[in-house]
Amino acid sequence: MPYDKPWLNIADQLAKLQARGMQVEDAAKAADYLERIGYYRVSGYWYDFRQRSAPFSPLDAETGGKPRKKVRVERPVLDEFKPGTRFQDAVELYVFDKKLRLLVLDALERIEVALRVDLSHRLGEKDAFAYLKPELFHERFSVQLDPKTGLTRHHGWLGKHAALVGRSRETFMTHNKAKYGLPVPIWVACEVWDFGCMSTLFAGLKADDQDVIAQTYGVADGRVFATWLRSLNYLRNVCAHHSRLWNRNVVEEPRLPVAGAIPALDGFIGNSGLRTRPFLLLCICQHLMGVINPASTWGSRLKQHLQTGFPNLSHVGITLQGMGVDEGWELRAW
Incomplete structure (x- = not known):
């Protein structure tokens, strides 16, 4: 139209x-x-x-106004x-969300740097140019062709990797290219990868390599951890583009470990509504931060921001529930 x-x-x-x-x-x-x-x-x-508007079902007219079971109600x-x-209500919510995004970016930077080390160390032990070797990745990533492009996912990843290396003006990169030429070893290349490039490569690893890295973060299943990285990349993009975060519908939903494996995530198991809200991703960030730097104050700063920074919007029916907080979240160790 x-x-x-x-x-x-x-x-x-x-x-x-x-x-x-x-x-x-x-x-x-x-x-x-x-x-x-x-x-x-x-x-x-x-x-x-x-x-x-008042609740309305498209089928109401057919039933003479009588309710039907399992019918989606439109409002x-x-x-x-x-x-x-009040106009000021929207402004205060905007300011709260801006500060939340900055907090999240702080955590994601530390997570990204730590994972670069883990990936380059694990693969670099196999080969300095491991990222070029299809045999080091699982077949769905390195052998199976996309019927639309005729290329593997590995080919697509290499294209993005090459673009990142090519446009880098970092001193360490220009030095390596001038002295040794291309390709550059993985422990150099990884320093210019963005979060998406890194998470895609992790998803392409063989299961045993995924598990070894994931287990250093207290996650037994590397496939679960791969979904975490994909979700955190989505979170990073939301924050980097200054988009609304606090009550966003998360389209990249992470998988959860079995109950009891990570107690802080147990409240989200079996609750699809909470799993599609950003608070789960914040809890994942806090878990990873606890592994990367046990002395970090990031969790306590996040908790304080949620408790004191969220504006009082009860008069319009808006609370922290909109971001998917689970029951008793504030009582956990942050």
Whole structure:
């Protein structure tokens, strides 16, 4: 359908929000936020402040209004805001989310660096250029062809790896290329891999190599750990692109270890609703941080931010439950 929404200046944007029931207590300050953050970006934070229509099922008309079992009930979001919604509420939620993303990036940096060492050490022992050797990876990664491209996943990974090495201007990389040429050994190459490149290579490892690395992080099954890395790469991309995180629907859902293996994750087992929210990924980060640096204060800083940084939005029915916290989360050791 053709796009027919008109351009609005800042004053008109505020007037539109007020007409839909949002309280704007300081118009000048609100206008400043819209100019610096942008209407579209901050709108993601007031989405849950909007009212919903009365429950409606597409089959109601067929049943004469009588309820049916196992029928999806639709409640479309309306333009109008819930009573008591304030512009400042959305701003405070935005600020909370910004600080949360910065905390997460701090943890992901440490996790990424530690995993680079683990991957390069494990594979480098086999061959300095192990990442080029198809025989060191499982067949679905290094032999099986994608019917659409006619290439293996390993071929695709090598293309990304080559691009990262080629555009790197790091001193250590230019030195190695000038003195020894290409390819560069894995312990050099890994320093320019991004999280996605690293997680893809880990997923291509043979099972025994995956297990050895995963077990250093207290995860018995390397295939479970591979899904963690894929999910953390998704989390990293959300944070790096400054996207809304706190109540995001996680499309890269990680697998969980068996009950009791990592007690902090037990509350998510059997609860699909919690597994698709970001708090599970934060708990995974905390577990990994505890292995990488047992003296780290990251977990306590995260807990403090969740407890003191989350704005009071009870008047519009919004709580930390939206990010998927499990029961008793605040009582665990952080």
